[in-house]
Amino acid sequence: MIKIYNTLTKQKEELIPLNPPNIRMYMCGPTVYDYFHIGNARSFIMSDIVRRYLEYKGYNVTFVMNLTDVDDKIIKKSIEENKTSKEVAEFYINEFFKDIERLKIKRASFYPKATEFINDMIDMIKKLEQKGIAYNVDGNVFYDVTKFQDYGKLSGKNINELEAGSRVEINEEKKHPLDFALWKKAKEGEPFWESPWGKGRPGWHIECSAMSCKLLGESFDIHAGGHDLIFPHHENEIAQSEAANQKPFVKYWIHFGFLNINEEKMSKSLGNFFTAREILESYSAEAIRLFFAQAHYRGPVNFSEELIKAAEKGFEKIQNTYDRINDELKNENLPQVETDFNFNQWYEKFEQAMDDDFNTASAVATIFDFSREVNKIISEGNYNKNFLLKSKEYFDKTAEGVLGLLKSDISSNQPSLEDELIEILIKIRNEAKQNKNYTLSDKIRDELKKIGIILQDSKTGTTYKKTKK
RNA sequence: GGCGCUGUAGCCAAGUGGUCUAAGGCGGAAGUCUGCAAAACUUCUAUUCGUCGGUUCGAAUCCGACCGGCGCCUCCA
Numbered sequence: 001m002i003k004i005y006n007t008l009t010k011q012k013e014e015l016i017p018l019n020p021p022n023i024r025m026y027m028c029g030p031t032v033y034d035y036f037h038i039g040n041a042r043s044f045i046m047s048d049i050v051r052r053y054l055e056y057k058g059y060n061v062t063f064v065m066n067l068t069d070v071d072d073k074i075i076k077k078s079i080e081e082n083k084t085s086k087e088v089a090e091f092y093i094n095e096f097f098k099d100i101e102r103l104k105i106k107r108a109s110f111y112p113k114a115t116e117f118i119n120d121m122i123d124m125i126k127k128l129e130q131k132g133i134a135y136n137v138d139g140n141v142f143y144d145v146t147k148f149q150d151y152g153k154l155s156g157k158n159i160n161e162l163e164a165g166s167r168v169e170i171n172e173e174k175k176h177p178l179d180f181a182l183w184k185k186a187k188e189g190e191p192f193w194e195s196p197w198g199k200g201r202p203g204w205h206i207e208c209s210a211m212s213c214k215l216l217g218e219s220f221d222i223h224a225g226g227h228d229l230i231f232p233h234h235e236n237e238i239a240q241s242e243a244a245n246q247k248p249f250v251k252y253w254i255h256f257g258f259l260n261i262n263e264e265k266m267s268k269s270l271g272n273f274f275t276a277r278e279i280l281e282s283y284s285a286e287a288i289r290l291f292f293a294q295a296h297y298r299g300p301v302n303f304s305e306e307l308i309k310a311a312e313k314g315f316e317k318i319q320n321t322y323d324r325i326n327d328e329l330k331n332e333n334l335p336q337v338e339t340d341f342n343f344n345q346w347y348e349k350f351e352q353a354m355d356d357d358f359n360t361a362s363a364v365a366t367i368f369d370f371s372r373e374v375n376k377i378i379s380e381g382n383y384n385k386n387f388l389l390k391s392k393e394y395f396d397k398t399a400e401g402v403l404g405l406l407k408s409d410i411s412s413n414q415p416s417l418e419d420e421l422i423e424i425l426i427k428i429r430n431e432a433k434q435n436k437n438y439t440l441s442d443k444i445r446d447e448l449k450k451i452g453i454i455l456q457d458s459k460t461g462t463t464y465k466k467t468k469k
Numbered sequence: 470g471g472c473g474c475u476g477u478a479g480c481c482a483a484g485u486g487g488u489c490u491a492a493g494g495c496g497g498a499a500g501u502c503u504g505c506a507a508a509a510c511u512u513c514u515a516u517u518c519g520u521c522g523g524u525u526c527g528a529a530u531c532c533g534a535c536c537g538g539c540g541c542c543u544c545c546a
Contacts, residue, residue, distance in 0.1 A: 010473090028546075029546095030546080031544090031545085036546085037546085039545090039546055040545095040546050041546090042546070043546040044546080071544095072544075073544075073545095155472075155473090155541080155542080156471095156472050156473075157471080157472065157541095157542070158471080158472090204544090225546070226545080226546025227474095227540075227541075227546075228540080228541065228544095228545055228546065229545085229546070230473095230541075231472090231541065231542065232542085232543090233545095255546095256546065257474085257540090257546095258539090258540065258546075259546080260539085263538090263539095265539095265540090267545095290494090291481095294481070294482065294483090294493080294494065295481080295482065295483090296482085296483080298474085299474075299475075299482095300474080300475080300539065300540070301481095302481080304481095306480075306481090306495085307480080307481060307495085309495080310480080310481070310494065310495035310496080311481090311494080311495085313494080313495060313496095314493090314494050314495070317494085317508095320508065320509080321509090324508085324509085353483090359483075359484090361482060361483050361484095361492090361493075361494095362483055362484080362492075362493080364483095364493070364494080365482095365483070365492055365493035365494080366492095366493085367493090368492095368493055368494070369492085369493075372509090372510085375508090375509055375510070376509085376510060376511095378509085379502095379509060379510060380510090433504080436504075438504060438505070441504090441505095442504095442505075442506085445506075445507090449507095454507070454508090455506090455507080456506090456507050456508055456509095457503070457505095457506080457507080457508090458502095458503095458507095458508075458509085459502085459503095463508090465508095
């Protein structure tokens with residue numbers, strides 16, 4: 001049984017899908033006006049882990065992530081770069097997919113673009129207008145929050161209190177300060193679409209309501225996003241969808257905590273802004289994923305050079321064990337010691353952690369514990385081929401399958417020319433060692449290290465690993 | 470002002486009534502192995518969970534007060 005913390009009820013609840021074994025999940029994706037940053041990466045990676053775990057548990061997950069390709073920020077960028085909005089969006093969508101792939105984030109079932117669902121958005125706005133919830137002021141259409149009884153149920157806000165607050169922008173056209181734009185009238189030079197209210201473009205919130213409805217239905221299971229989206233974005237999505245469809249919109253809301261840099265909020269003006277690809281230049285995708293998985297998804301997390309380095313080390317530790325298993329499996333004279341190693345117990349431990357509101361930190365601890373056990377057994381020689389296969393399977397299903405923490409066994413059956421050359425050098429070095437010519441043997445090891453190949457001697461022979469990607 | 474989160478070892482972090490004299494990672498110390506390394510393994514590195522009270526047979530875990538950190542309420546993952 002999976003327990004999931006629901007922002008809507010502010011407590012952990014048992015996950016009961018609306019239509020098992022299917023689970024429909026929507027994740028708020030990026031506005032494509034720039035490369036995405038390491039904070040975005042956290043949300044994307046954690047939603048990926050949630051999705052992978054649901055699949056691990058046997059659910060058939062339909063995972064949708066939207067791409068906001070019409071928006072103020074994109075328009076601004078297009079003016080700066082003297083390009084069309086569309087060109088800017090297309091460029092960053094392309095780059096988005098490159099980063100997603102490098103971070104080993106599984107492809108979504110759909111990546112709907114806002115501009116391809118304009119008609120669905122118009123239909124929804126029309127519906128709201130007919131119900132008297134939306135009003136048109138000179139080509140701008142707003143949502144009247146006072147018409148929706150439950151407004152504020154997700155964020156715990158109260159319309160009247162918010163009205164008194166000083167931070168809400170005053171807009172003469174709105175009836176209530178919290179009313180938000182469903183349709184924005186086109187200004188000179190902006191991209192626009194024809195609509196019953198004239199030329200314009202959709203507001204930001206309506207796209208998620210319209211696209212999730214179209215692709216996942218009027219009610220679906222899980223909606224995820226960054227913590228900051230709770231208000232107003234998700235609150236507004238609920239208001240739009242439930243008012244238009246007269247049905248509960250989403251059953252479980254999950255929100256990912258923020259990432260700070262050296263205890264400060266990440267921002268371009270502070271100069272502590274990192275794109276995901278910048279981090280990927282120095283650290284592996286696995287280390288980044290481990291870094292995030294080591295903390296609970298809901299809490300804030302601090303990012304620093306020191307911490308990501310620690311994660312890289314941790315990753316290497318698991319990877320070493322995994323590589324060792326794969327190397328052993330190539331060995332033809334394996335020990336044939338019977339083991340009574342209880343794999344089920346390890347699966348249970350992993351699932352127990354993940355079942356409890358996706359406690360990845362605890363799940364990762366299980367992986368480290370398992371890794372230590374396996375190392376111990378191999379070192380002692382108390383194993384057989386079946387043990388290795390089962391251990392590999394465990395890593396494949398949990399550490400890699402759910403968390404994405406391992407590099408696959410690249411040194412496949414077909415050795416490359418490079419591999420063969422390394423083997424020759426190892427042979428020469430071992431001969432030198434036998435002749436106690438340590439100057440030569442150390443030189444070979446040092447020189448190889450310089451080009452990123454680490455040699456390791458063990459009882460069964462010399463193995464090597466490549467540190468470069 | 471409103472809503473919410475949070476304070477656990479040198480650092481990161483899980484645990485939210487007894488199995489906790491508190492997982493796991495990084496860092497540090499010693500040892501086994503090794504020609505030397507590396508990797509791996511073993512042991513050690515919080516009698517204590519911001520402070521002070523309370524509830525309880527029993528609290529890191531519940532309640533209260535206080536001190537500290539943070540987020541949202543405006544575009545933002």
